[in-house]
Amino acid sequence: MARLPIDAEEIIAKFGPSLHMPDREGLPGRDEPDTIVETHCCFCGMQCGIKLLAKNNKVVGFEPWMEFPFNEGRLCPKGVLRYMQNNHHDRLTTPILSKPGVGFEPVSWDQAMEKTILEIKRIQSQYGNDAFAMLSGVSLTNEKSYMVGKFARVALKTKNLDYNGRLCMVSAGAGNKKAFGLDRTSNNYTDLEKAEVIIVTGANVSETFPTLTHWIWRARDNGAKLIVVDPRVIPLARTADIHLDIRPGTDSALFGAILNYMVQHDMLDHDFINNYTSGFEAAKDAVKDYSLEWAEEITGTKKEKIEATAKLWGKASTSFLLHARGIEHHTKGVENVLSCINIVLASGRIGRPYCGYGTITGQGNGQGGREHGHKCDQLPGNRDIENPEHRKYISQVWGIDEKDMPGKGLSAYEIIEAIHRGEIKGLLSICFNPLISLPNNNYVREALEKLEFYAGIDFFLSETLRHANIVFPGSLHEEEEGTVTTAEGRVVRIRKAVNPPDNARPDTEILIEIAQRLGAGDKFPYKNSEEIFNELRVASKGGTADYYGITYEKIEKNMGVFWPCPDLDHPGTPRLWEDKKFKTPDGKAHFNAVEYHPSKDPVDDEYPVILTTGRVVSQYLSGSQTRRIGKLVQQFAQPLLEIHPTLAAQYGIQQDEEVIVTTKRGEAVFPANIVETIREDTVFIPYHWPGKKSANQLTSGHLDPISKIPEFKVSACKLTPTGNIAVVDKYSEAYKSS
Ligand SMILES: Nc1nc2c(c(=O)[nH]1)N[C@H]1C(S)=C(S)[C@@H](COP(=O)(O)OP(=O)(O)OC[C@H]3O[C@@H](n4cnc5c(=O)[nH]c(N)nc54)[C@H](O)[C@@H]3O)O[C@H]1N2
Numbered sequence: 065m066a067r068l069p070i071d072a073e074e075i076i077a078k079f080g081p082s083l084h085m086p087d088r089e090g091l092p093g094r095d096e097p098d099t100i101v102e103t104h105c106c107f108c109g110m111q112c113g114i115k116l117l118a119k120n121n122k123v124v125g126f127e128p129w130m131e132f133p134f135n136e137g138r139l140c141p142k143g144v145l146r147y148m149q150n151n152h153h154d155r156l157t158t159p160i161l162s163k164p165g166v167g168f169e170p171v172s173w174d175q176a177m178e179k180t181i182l183e184i185k186r187i188q189s190q191y192g193n194d195a196f197a198m199l200s201g202v203s204l205t206n207e208k209s210y211m212v213g214k215f216a217r218v219a220l221k222t223k224n225l226d227y228n229g230r231l232c233m234v235s236a237g238a239g240n241k242k243a244f245g246l247d248r249t250s251n252n253y254t255d256l257e258k259a260e261v262i263i264v265t266g267a268n269v270s271e272t273f274p275t276l277t278h279w280i281w282r283a284r285d286n287g288a289k290l291i292v293v294d295p296r297v298i299p300l301a302r303t304a305d306i307h308l309d310i311r312p313g314t315d316s317a318l319f320g321a322i323l324n325y326m327v328q329h330d331m332l333d334h335d336f337i338n339n340y341t342s343g344f345e346a347a348k349d350a351v352k353d354y355s356l357e358w359a360e361e362i363t364g365t366k367k368e369k370i371e372a373t374a375k376l377w378g379k380a381s382t383s384f385l386l387h388a389r390g391i392e393h394h395t396k397g398v399e400n401v402l403s404c405i406n407i408v409l410a411s412g413r414i415g416r417p418y419c420g421y422g423t424i425t426g427q428g429n430g431q432g433g434r435e436h437g438h439k440c441d442q443l444p445g446n447r448d449i450e451n452p453e454h455r456k457y458i459s460q461v462w463g464i465d466e467k468d469m470p471g472k473g474l475s476a477y478e479i480i481e482a483i484h485r486g487e488i489k490g491l492l493s494i495c496f497n498p499l500i501s502l503p504n505n506n507y508v509r510e511a512l513e514k515l516e517f518y519a520g521i522d523f524f525l526s527e528t529l530r531h532a533n534i535v536f537p538g539s540l541h542e543e544e545e546g547t548v549t550t551a552e553g554r555v556v557r558i559r560k561a562v563n564p565p566d567n568a569r570p571d572t573e574i575l576i577e578i579a580q581r582l583g584a585g586d587k588f589p590y591k592n593s594e595e596i597f598n599e600l601r602v603a604s605k606g607g608t609a610d611y612y613g614i615t616y617e618k619i620e621k622n623m624g625v626f627w628p629c630p631d632l633d634h635p636g637t638p639r640l641w642e643d644k645k646f647k648t649p650d651g652k653a654h655f656n657a658v659e660y661h662p663s664k665d666p667v668d669d670e671y672p673v674i675l676t677t678g679r680v681v682s683q684y685l686s687g688s689q690t691r692r693i694g695k696l697v698q699q700f701a702q703p704l705l706e707i708h709p710t711l712a713a714q715y716g717i718q719q720d721e722e723v724i725v726t727t728k729r730g731e732a733v734f735p736a737n738i739v740e741t742i743r744e745d746t747v748f749i750p751y752h753w754p755g756k757k758s759a760n761q762l763t764s765g766h767l768d769p770i771s772k773i774p775e776f777k778v779s780a781c782k783l784t785p786t787g788n789i790a791v792v793d794k795y796s797e798a799y800k801s802s
């Protein structure tokens with residue numbers, strides 16, 4: 065395979081000038097790279113294989129890694145351009161300290177560390193250990209995620225640690241643990257290939273997991289029927305056999321009615337239900353009145369389409385059901401997930417080739433990062449911080465007295481609320497940009513301003529970190545060795561291509577030095593990432609997320625190993641449940657009784673329109689990384705309000721006209737993009753932008769009672785046209801017509 069020597073000039077020639085080109089001084093143009101490193105994309109949960117080209121300690125380009133089995137060289141626009149972060153002139157290259165009235169000033173590592181330790185100690189002695197909180201993120205590798213969990217409990221000695229997966233994976237995680245006792249997608253994605261029926265609900269796969277589209281299309285080539293459930297005619301829906309244009313927040317009604325239909329028409333796998341599940345009667349009873357007519361009224365989707373879906377699903381011999389945040393970002397996110405699982409269990413199509421179910425994990429290491437102790441209620445191996453046996457085992461691994469192990473802490477949004485109440489006074493964050501990504505962000509900003517001390521670790525100065533007292537310059541994905549776990553459950557190797565630039569340091573080194581200065585250095589004796597991974601293996605041993613049998617060597621040899629992998633001779637588990645031994649206490653898969661509940665922010669006469677939020681293909685999460693890459697910015701330069709022509713006409717809204725969107729939290733102005741690909745009662749805004757462009761000025765802090773995920777997907781709003789026609793970037797317009 066010939067190398068593709070892509071450099072900055074080629075990108076300019078091909079795509080036009082970039083807004084933020086990295087500094088080209090010293091870059092080698094088309095020269096041969098010093099090294100070619102097989103690693104993975106730093107962005108979404110697909111973790112596509114990619115080769116990075118490095119020269120003079122700079123990442124200067126990429127080429128496809130054809131052999132990596134999931135993406136076989138394919139990449140999306142973000143993967144293609146990710147390498148441009150490495151030399152970016154916005155990189156933080158020295159610690160900075162905020163001086164009132166002056167701004168940030170560079171300081172030495174020693175000064176930054178000393179000040180941080182002083183403040184941690186002051187706050188903890190004045191207000192108690194738990195008054196110092198930590199927020200973390202799962203773009204971090206498994207090694208860093210594991211270490212953060214230990215760092216917060218052992219070095220900071222606080223119970224208040226939570227992570228950005230709280231905004232992402234937790235509804236699915238809670239639902240999967242209830243139903244299966246284990247939180248992972250059931251099959252690797254090659255199993256999609258021969259599924260007869262595929263349901264995709266609340267997942268804009270072509271934009272958010274672009275390389276997964278390939279496997280769905282492979283199935284289509286083999287004759288699979290595709291059913292897409294989404295309030296918008298997303299790209300995948302345009303080629304679907306059935307598109308259920310559901311009203312946001314009503315998935316549990318839809319799947320409840322489908323379960324009822326399967327019961328009424330005896331489309332059930334009685335053998336599987338009787339032998340391998342429990343709770344079927346209660347689940348069945350909960351939906352006994354959920355007729356197609358009722359479901360049509362609640363979901364706003366034609367009953368004929370719901371019936372056609374139930375028939376296809378009920379009669380299939382192989383199938384896959386996939387969902388993502390569209391059904392999970394709700395105050396009943398866990399219920400939505402369980403309602404999907406119920407129709408999978410009723411069909412008995414799990415634990416067999418081409419029969420699968422799973423949430424599509426969002427963040428780069430959203431899978432591994434949710435297993436190894438990042439969460440406020442979790443210990444490594446997906447153990448429970450309140451379970452005495454689990455506490456005992458991990459305390460032994462960590463060499464601490466069990467009574468010194470903190471208990472369950474507050475979740476991410478609850479930490480913000482506790483800052484408001486004056487209970488939390490200090491914060492350390494790594495890999496999280498909550499000012500953009502948490503709901504109701506004016507409230508979040510006020511909280512950050514109330515903190516007595518705030519320090520953060522990042523490679524860019526994110527919007528949140530502008531409120532910090534100290535920022536430590538950390539490392540990119542390609543600047544430390546490690547592993548991540550892909551959305552499929554495959555543990556893969558992240559390889560170091562270069563060192564952090566100038567005075568920046570690897571994240572791990574920064575955390576270890578803070579731990580040392582807090583007097584816990586003996587608990588963090590690691591010389592390299594592999595030593596951390598080897599401790600993680602032991603810590604996870606015997607837990608549901610068991611990595612004990614996975615080693616760096618084994619991963620390299622096999623291009624990844626699927627967990628659970630409990631011992632060194634074990635080959636890993638690409639497909640779960642072939643033995644029908646579920647990880648619940650009774651060993652059975654659990655049906656759960658799910659009744660439909662409406663959103664916590666329902667529409668009414670004053671706020672009559674449903675606002676839902678999500679993503680576009682060229683931007684990633686809070687945008688702190690992708691808004692710095694010119695070509696990605698140009699593909700979608702600003703957030704637009706997607707609105708149907710009928711709704712636009714009702715308010716007299718013109719194309720590109722600025723519209724004031726108001727919810728109970730506040731108001732914000734967005735140019736209208738009038739499209740036929742959205743329901744008439746719903747508007748959509750992507751959330752990747754800060755400040756006045758942020759969709760999260762409008763969303764609510766209502767949380768799912770079990771998972772504590774915010775209800776990003778439903779806010780009641782009203783629309784007021786301003787009469788001003790905005791100047792919208794032409795590339796955004798190109799997007800509109802696509
Ligand atoms: N380009 C890009 N890719 C990404 C990311 C990114 O920021 N940008 N982020 C990554 C991460 S962390 C995540 S979590 C994933 C998210 O991946 P997705 O969940 O696919 O992304 P979203 O756009 O948040 O929401 C998906 C869809 O849900 C629909 N939806 C809204 N409300 C409902 C509802 O009530 N029911 C149903 N059935 N559908 C509904 C929306 O119209 C939208 O098309 O993407 C990952 N990949």
Ligand SMILES: Nc1nc2c(c(=O)[nH]1)N[C@H]1C(S)=C(S)[C@@H](COP(=O)(O)OP(=O)(O)OC[C@H]3O[C@@H](n4cnc5c(=O)[nH]c(N)nc54)[C@H](O)[C@@H]3O)O[C@H]1N2
Pocket residue numbers: 201203204205228229231232233389393426427494495496497498500501502503521522523524526538539540541571677678679684685686687688689751759760763776
């Ligand atoms: N309205 C609305 N809000 C949402 C969503 C939605 O659909 N609608 N989706 C939610 C979802 S699913 C998610 S996952 C969250 C994500 O929200 P966030 O986690 O806040 O988003 P990121 O952009 O990933 O922020 C990560 C920060 O970490 C830094 N970073 C990345 N990698 C590393 C690393 O290796 N080391 C260090 N030190 N720093 C690193 C980046 O530069 C960035 O500043 O947003 C949520 N918010």
Ligand code: SF4
Pocket residue numbers: 105106107108109110111112138139140141142143144272273274275276
């Ligand atoms: S699909 Fe995800 S992992 Fe693959 S290149 Fe795109 S952003 Fe990266």
Ligand SMILES: [Mo]
Pocket residue numbers: 231232233426427
């Ligand atoms: Mo996410």
